[in-house]
Amino acid sequence: MTPVDNQETRLILDYCLGQTAENESAQAEGLISENPEAREIYLKIKAALAPLESTAEHICPDALVDKTVNRLNILARASQRKLELLIAAEQAKTIPVKNYFWRNAAQAMATAAAIIFITASLIAPLSYARQIYWKQLCQMQLQKIWQGLNNYSNDHNGQMPEVASVAGQPWWKVGYQGQENHSNTRNVWLLTKGGYVNAANFICPAKSQGKVTQFDPAKAKQYSDFPARRYITYSFRIRTVSPHSGDFCQQKVLISDLNPLFEKLPSNYSQAFVVKLNNTLANINSSNHNGCGQNILLGDGSVNFFKTRLVGLQQDDIFTLRDKNVYQGTETPASEADLFVAP
C-alpha cells in the first residue's frame, strides 16, 4: 500500500468539501476505493464534518420577500418618475438664441471679467474640495493596507509580514535591493509581493497630487523592497528592541503619512544619513496633506486624521524619539510607549 501523501490528503479534503472538479472527483474516488489509508482519512473527515449537515437550509419568510419586492417597486417608480420629470423639464426649457453674442467690445470685456472672477472664486473651493477628497482617499488606502495585514496574518499562522533583521541595522534605505534587510519598508513590501495590497495604496494621493505612479508589475516579484521612495509615501512603526519595558501604551500607531524628518533620503545608500532636529522639524506636520495634519492607522484598525503629531494619552510625538535630536536612521524607541514612525 502506498502511503497517502500531502497532495492526496488535500484532494480528499477538497473532495469532502465539494471543491473538486469532475476529473479530480474521479481521482479522489479512485484513491478512496483503492487505498485503505485514503479511505480511512476520507471516513474520518466525513465524520468530522457530519454535524454541519444538521443545519438545514433556512426558509426565507414570504413576508420578507413581499417587503423586498415592495421596496424595489418604490425605488423603480421613484427612478422612473425622476427620469420623466427630468425629460419634461428639459423639453419645457426655452433656449434663447443669440445671434450677436460679441455685440461690442464692452460686452466682450464684461464677459471676460466675469469669467475671470468666477474662475478665481472657484479655484480656492475646488482646491479645498480636492484636498478633502484626497484625505478621505488616503484613509481608505490605509484601511486597505490594514485589511491586507489581516489577510496576510490569517494566511501565515498569525504572523505579521516581517523579514529577519538585526537590531541596529539602518531602516531608511527604501529601494535598496541588496541581500541585507535594510529599510523597514521591506516588511510591508511582502503585502504587495504576495498580492495582499495593491502597490498603489502605498502612495498617499495627496502627496502625489492624484497622479498614478506605477512600476513594472512584472518585475515586482524580483524586488525585495519598493523600487524607490516615490512608490511609498507613508511611514511605518519602528518597534522597540525591548518590548517588555512595562510601559503602558494606550494607542499603537502602525502607519502614518510621511514623517517630515525623513522626507529627503540619500539616493546613495553608502552615504551617511544624518538628520538634526531643529525647531521647524520638531513641529511641522507631514507634507502629504499640505502640513494640515496626518492620517494615522492605529493598532485597532481605525484611521484618524490628527491635526498635530501628538498621539495617545501621553501625547507622544510620533515623528520623533524621546530625548533624541540627531537621527542616523538606525534608532529604535527605548520603550513601547515611545511611538515612532519612519522613514
Next chain:
Amino acid sequence: MPLKKLTDAELLDKFGDGDETAFRELVTRYKNSLYTFLSNFLNSRELVEDVFQETFIQLFTSRESFDPTRPLRPWLFTIAANKAKDALRKQHRTAALPIGSLVDSEEMSFGDALNVLTSYETTPYEKIEENETATRVRHIIETMPENLREILILAYFNKFSYKQMSQILSIPIGTVKSRLHAAVGRFAKEWKALVESKELK
C-alpha cells in the same frame, strides 16, 4: 416567455426596467440561499432582514455595472457579503479590535486542521441529542471569527467554488483554500471539545 424560463441576465434586464414580476422572480430564485447565508453569518434576525433587502436594492441600483455574460449568483453574494460585513462593523463599532488579534490569529495550518479532522474514532455527533445538534452547530459557527465564518458558509452551505469565493471576497485563491481548511479544522476542534465535555458529564 414565462419568467421562470428566463436566464438571470434576461431577468435582470427586465428587473432594471422596473418590471415588478421580474423583481419577484429574481428575489424568489435566490431567497432561500441568500437567507441561509445571512442567517448563518449574522447574529440577529433583524440584521438578516435588513441586509437581505439592502442586497436586492443594491442589485437594482448598480445593475448597470453588471456584466450579463457572467453569472449573477456570485455577484449577488458579493454584495450580500459586503453588506453583511458592513452591518456587523456598524454593530460592533464601539468594540475595537485589539492589536493582539492581528498577531494571535485564530487560524490553523493545513496540517493542524487535518490532525483535528482525522482524530475522530467514532461519528462524533451521535453522542449529542439529534435536536440539540443543529443549535450547537449554529452556536459554534456564530462564534467563529468573521473571516472563517464567511468562508465556511459560502463553501459548505452555499456550495461556491474556490474561484467564486475568491471573487466574492476579493482574496487570492490560496487564501481561500487555507482559510477554508482552517475553518473546518476549527469547527471540528470545537465540536470535538463539545462532545468530550458531554462524555465527561
